[in-house]
Amino acid sequence: MRRYATWRDFDWWLLGFALALAGVGILEIYSATHSGRFAGMATRQLAWVGLGLVLMVILSRVDYHTVLEQAPTLYLLALGGLVLVLAFGHTRLGARRWLPVLGQQFQVSELAKLVIIVVLARYLSEVTTDRLSFSDLAKVGGLVGVPAGLILLQPNLGTAMALVPAAVVGAFLAGVHWKHAAIVAVLAGLLLPAGWHVLKPYQRDRLMTFVHPEESPQGAGYQILQSKIAVGSGGFWGKGLQKGTQNQLGFVPERHNDFIYAALAEEFGFAGVLVTLLLYLGILLRLVHNAQTASDRAGMFVVMGVLGILAFHILVNVAMVIGYMPVTGIPLPLLSYGGAATLFTFMALGMVMAVRMRRFVN
Amino acid sequence: MSLWFEREHRLPQTRLTAIQYGLVLIFILLMTAFWNMQVMHSNYYLALAERNRIRNLPLIAPRGRILDREGRVLVDNYPSFSIWMLRENSAHGASGGKHLREIAEGLAMDPAALKERIEQFADVAKYHPIVIKEEATSADVAFVESHRADLPELELVMVQRRHYPRNSFLAHAIGYVGEVSPEQLKQNDRYRPGDFVGKSGLERQYNDVLMGQDGMRRAVVNSAGKEVGRLQQKEALPGRPLKLTIDYDLQVVAEEAMAKRKGAVVALDPRNGEVLAMVSQPAPDPNLFAVRIKPEDWKALNDDRDHPLLNRAIQAQLAPGSVFKVILAAAAMETKALRPGFSVDCSGAASFYGNIFQCWRPHGVVSFHRAITESCDVFFYNVGKILGIDRIAYYAGKFGLGHSTGIDLPGEEAGLIPSEDWKMRRFKQRWWPGETISVAIGQGAVQVTPIQLARAIGGIASGGLFVRPRLVMDDAAARANLPPALIERFPLQESTVEAVTLGMWGVVNEYGTAAASRLQGIEFCGKTGTAQLISEPGRKKAQGRTRRNLAHNAWFVGFAPRHNPEIVVAVLIEHGEHGSLAATVARDLVRAHYDKKARQLGPDYRVELRRIQELEPRLAGVSQAAE
Numbered sequence: 001m002r003r004y005a006t007w008r009d010f011d012w013w014l015l016g017f018a019l020a021l022a023g024v025g026i027l028e029i030y031s032a033t034h035s036g037r038f039a040g041m042a043t044r045q046l047a048w049v050g051l052g053l054v055l056m057v058i059l060s061r062v063d064y065h066t067v068l069e070q071a072p073t074l075y076l077l078a079l080g081g082l083v084l085v086l087a088f089g090h091t092r093l094g095a096r097r098w099l100p101v102l103g104q105q106f107q108v109s110e111l112a113k114l115v116i117i118v119v120l121a122r123y124l125s126e127v128t129t130d131r132l133s134f135s136d137l138a139k140v141g142g143l144v145g146v147p148a149g150l151i152l153l154q155p156n157l158g159t160a161m162a163l164v165p166a167a168v169v170g171a172f173l174a175g176v177h178w179k180h181a182a183i184v185a186v187l188a189g190l191l192l193p194a195g196w197h198v199l200k201p202y203q204r205d206r207l208m209t210f211v212h213p214e215e216s217p218q219g220a221g222y223q224i225l226q227s228k229i230a231v232g233s234g235g236f237w238g239k240g241l242q243k244g245t246q247n248q249l250g251f252v253p254e255r256h257n258d259f260i261y262a263a264l265a266e267e268f269g270f271a272g273v274l275v276t277l278l279l280y281l282g283i284l285l286r287l288v289h290n291a292q293t294a295s296d297r298a299g300m301f302v303v304m305g306v307l308g309i310l311a312f313h314i315l316v317n318v319a320m321v322i323g324y325m326p327v328t329g330i331p332l333p334l335l336s337y338g339g340a341a342t343l344f345t346f347m348a349l350g351m352v353m354a355v356r357m358r359r360f361v362n
Numbered sequence: 363m364s365l366w367f368e369r370e371h372r373l374p375q376t377r378l379t380a381i382q383y384g385l386v387l388i389f390i391l392l393m394t395a396f397w398n399m400q401v402m403h404s405n406y407y408l409a410l411a412e413r414n415r416i417r418n419l420p421l422i423a424p425r426g427r428i429l430d431r432e433g434r435v436l437v438d439n440y441p442s443f444s445i446w447m448l449r450e451n452s453a454h455g456a457s458g459g460k461h462l463r464e465i466a467e468g469l470a471m472d473p474a475a476l477k478e479r480i481e482q483f484a485d486v487a488k489y490h491p492i493v494i495k496e497e498a499t500s501a502d503v504a505f506v507e508s509h510r511a512d513l514p515e516l517e518l519v520m521v522q523r524r525h526y527p528r529n530s531f532l533a534h535a536i537g538y539v540g541e542v543s544p545e546q547l548k549q550n551d552r553y554r555p556g557d558f559v560g561k562s563g564l565e566r567q568y569n570d571v572l573m574g575q576d577g578m579r580r581a582v583v584n585s586a587g588k589e590v591g592r593l594q595q596k597e598a599l600p601g602r603p604l605k606l607t608i609d610y611d612l613q614v615v616a617e618e619a620m621a622k623r624k625g626a627v628v629a630l631d632p633r634n635g636e637v638l639a640m641v642s643q644p645a646p647d648p649n650l651f652a653v654r655i656k657p658e659d660w661k662a663l664n665d666d667r668d669h670p671l672l673n674r675a676i677q678a679q680l681a682p683g684s685v686f687k688v689i690l691a692a693a694a695m696e697t698k699a700l701r702p703g704f705s706v707d708c709s710g711a712a713s714f715y716g717n718i719f720q721c722w723r724p725h726g727v728v729s730f731h732r733a734i735t736e737s738c739d740v741f742f743y744n745v746g747k748i749l750g751i752d753r754i755a756y757y758a759g760k761f762g763l764g765h766s767t768g769i770d771l772p773g774e775e776a777g778l779i780p781s782e783d784w785k786m787r788r789f790k791q792r793w794w795p796g797e798t799i800s801v802a803i804g805q806g807a808v809q810v811t812p813i814q815l816a817r818a819i820g821g822i823a824s825g826g827l828f829v830r831p832r833l834v835m836d837d838a839a840a841r842a843n844l845p846p847a848l849i850e851r852f853p854l855q856e857s858t859v860e861a862v863t864l865g866m867w868g869v870v871n872e873y874g875t876a877a878a879s880r881l882q883g884i885e886f887c888g889k890t891g892t893a894q895l896i897s898e899p900g901r902k903k904a905q906g907r908t909r910r911n912l913a914h915n916a917w918f919v920g921f922a923p924r925h926n927p928e929i930v931v932a933v934l935i936e937h938g939e940h941g942s943l944a945a946t947v948a949r950d951l952v953r954a955h956y957d958k959k960a961r962q963l964g965p966d967y968r969v970e971l972r973r974i975q976e977l978e979p980r981l982a983g984v985s986q987a988a989e
Contacts, residue, residue: 128371130374169381172377172381173374173377173378173381174374175374175377226414226585228399228407229407229410229411229414230411231396231399231400231407232399232400232403232404232406232407232408232410233404233407233408233410233411234400234404235400235401235404235408236400236401236404245411245412245414245415246411246414246415249414249415249582249583249584249585249590250584250585251411251414251415251584251585265396265400269400270396270397270400270401273393273396273400274393274396277389277392277393277396278389280389281385281386281389284385285382285385285386288378288381288382288385291373291378292373292375292378292379294373296371297371297373300373300378304378304381307381311385315388315392318392319392319395322395322396322399324395
């Protein structure tokens with residue numbers, strides 16, 4: 001028996017949470033940028049959300065098996081795109097991240113995230129046992145490692161790292177051996193000092209600041225300090241929209257972007273933090289729920305790949321704002337300003353919808 | 363569609379559930395972290411946020427002006443810009459090398475000096491701004507204005523600087539101001555770094571009156587250090603003006619009469635202790651201190667052999683010479699130690715206890731009166747011998763010599779009146795009677811200050827009323843800080859006052875030692891003093907062997923009128939050789955005082971003068987006889 005996907009099976013809760021957060025994001029982007037050279041960003045973000053919704057609906061109508069079918073092709077295209085970025089990409093702030101597509105500067109690495117989810121789901125669903133062999137684990141590592149390495153060369157440490165949790169969640173669900181996991185962890189620990197030399201000076205600076213924030217008040221440590229002041233001074237109810245002094249007077253760095261959560265925490269207080277964190281938790285739990293009810297492992301891996309990447313972004317960004325994580329330039333999904341990131345989030349949610357709407361297919 | 367996926371392979375539900383719980387746990391931890399910052403420690407972060415956004419800039423209160431007794435301005439202020447460093451806005455901390463070099467270059471300062479200046483305040487709380495350059499030039503102001511964004515720690519503050527319009531005029535009494543030292547900062551909460559406080563003289567004594575209370579301008583700044591708004595400001599409370607007892611006109615006369623000679627002048631009103639003029643020379647220019655004294659200027663002032671920083675009027679402790687004879691004369695009259703008609707035959711020298719004591723010239727037979735007018739040493743050697751050292755010390759002490767007068771100036775010296783007791787305490791030796799003979803003419807161990815002599819002679823002439831001298835008018839502004847008016851009464855017999863003042867009248871008006879300073883129509887009385895720095899034979903021996911100036915110090919203490927005097931003047935001219943020179947300075951002052959009074963009283967003045975002469979027919983007779 002085959003039932004067609006209907007709107008009744010759409011995950012309206014998930015969409016509601018996502019739209020609520022996107023709404024708060026646009027509000028806070030407006031508050032952070034209503035005056036000065038960034039004015040008008042809120043409207044543009046609204047347009048990105050609208051476009052994201054359209055893409056989400058389109059993707060939700062597509063059978064994910066069809067997409068997974070094309071995984072190898074998509075993977076090669078993504079790698080090709082990343083190489084093109086390195087070769088011809090548009091450079092901004094010392095990083096080569098953008099490729100012109102239809103007159104827009106586009107961050108290919110955001111698209112690569114989506115492709116990695118598809119590729120991992122395809123690969124892991126072909127594993128027929130409940131135990132992931134070491135060679136399979138190594139191949140998973142390789143699949144993620146190549147694009148991650150290309151992104152790291154841009155350089156974009158944050159996005160490169162964001163690919164890793166997709167693999168970690170996937171491997172965990174595919175039944176990775178604890179021993180294998182331990183070996184990988186040890187290897188990663190050993191490679192860390194080597195990786196230090198690969199990092200750009202500003203990246204090292206950020207990491208050092210995370211360890212010793214008091215040593216450089218103006219550099220990255222200054223950003224973290226100002227962010228913490230913004231969060232802490234918000235109090236329980238916040239200072240009110242457009243009334244956050246840290247935000248409005250420009251003390252919070254990247255306040256419409258990577259540090260938007262500091263601006264939000266200042267203006268909406270702990271109350272706002274609580275509501276938004278619960279909305280995020282709601283999204284993530286809905287994702288787990290959709291994975292649990294997926295009609296097959298392929299669908300589950302798609303949903304959990306999305307979860308891995310989103311959860312990583314949310315946790316690292318929110319923890320960074322209060323100084324629990326280093327400054328790595330990871331935006332906050334749905335709240336931070338950014339076209340590519342917004343489109344990625346809604347497209348990823350579109351794939352999740354596609355899985356959900358086919359949960360009874362069989 | 364190929365069958366690359368396995369539909370029958372069941373989902374790892376346990377691991378999915380584990381992820382579920384893991385997520386909930388992590389979110390609970392995150393919420394706890396936010397609770398901790400936003401609810402538990404919100405005040406701490408709120409304070410930091412306020413400090414970020416509000417820049418506190420002091421509004422400097424101008425120091426009160428200093429006026430003379432008639433309200434004429436003696437010390438004024440002028441506006442100037444200071445450059446401040448707001449260390450809490452300094453992104454690189456107080457020792458930030460790169461910024462510091464940039465600042466030093468922009469303000470044309472020596473980077474090492476700037477660094478030293480900042481480090482001096484390392485112990486002071488960071489939210490106190492510190493001054494890094496005073497008297498900013500227009501180029502400095504432009505530098506600060508154009509670097510608001512990248513050097514947000516710099517700020518311009520308008521300050522009121524001290525201005526002493528007549529330079530060293532009245533310099534010692536006024537004193538000078540200077541930047542508060544780190545030690546003073548710790549001692550007094552009222553002071554902040556960069557404050558200017560009185561360091562000497564009246565500026566120091568009445569600092570609390572003169573110093574206002576700085577206000578605070580609270581500006582809202584953005585992260586680039588640009589001012590975007592203002593909060594309510596606390597206005598500065600200007601310092602109160604200080605009205606002195608000094609009479610500008612008399613002070614001018616005194617300074618001009620001294621004609622840059624080393625020494626001191628004190629003029630007081632013996633009725634109330636008001637100091638009308640006070641000169642000490644050489645004098646520094648307090649304008650040198652008004653901004654920040656240059657090290658070389660400070661060194662020059664301290665190394666000067668003439669000690670220009672010494673306020674000789676209250677700090678020079680010197681032998682009074684023959685002026686001291688007035689003390690002996692009064693003591694002798696009070697104790698009735700001399701029989702009526704007591705006289706001494708002065709042959710130019712006399713022998714006491716086996717030593718020869720010289721007189722400055724042979725006087726023949728001298729009476730009490732002539733001994734004063736002609737300043738006969740031999741007469742007073744005898745008086746001293748009769749009185750004995752302890753009675754001399756007792757009366758000198760009662761007249762206020764040998765202890766500070768309590769004038770409202772810091773650093774007054776006490777002087778010294780020797781006694782048997784003192785000698786025992788100081789040298790563990792018995793008093794040698796021959797020493798009394800030297801003390802009798804104001805030599806030996808006797809040390810007094812000009813202000814002490816003025817008060818003592820004024821007090822004796824007033825019949826035993828010794829008033830604490832003071833420099834500030836007893837008005838509302840100064841009252842809280844003014845020492846209580848103190849009048850020490852030591853009533854003298856009328857006969858004593860009569861005899862002593864008559865003698866001093868004679869000094870000026872009867873061909874006495876200060877006859878050249880006689881003033882027509884004014885009862886100007888006084889006593890000269892010529893104090894040796896070294897004995898006469900010793901002086902001859904030392905001639906040409908020492909670079910020190912061994913010339914005698916010249917003294918004169920005079921007052922007018924003879925009864926109920928209204929002005930007493932003490933003059934010291936170091937190495938002036940003879941008291942008559944000092945007398946001319948006192949004469950100029952007394953004349954100026956009467957001229958001024960005549961101008962003020964107009965034609966009535968002559969009436970008053972006639973009235974005085976009618977009241978004192980004997981005196982009038984004497985003065986007519988002398989003419």
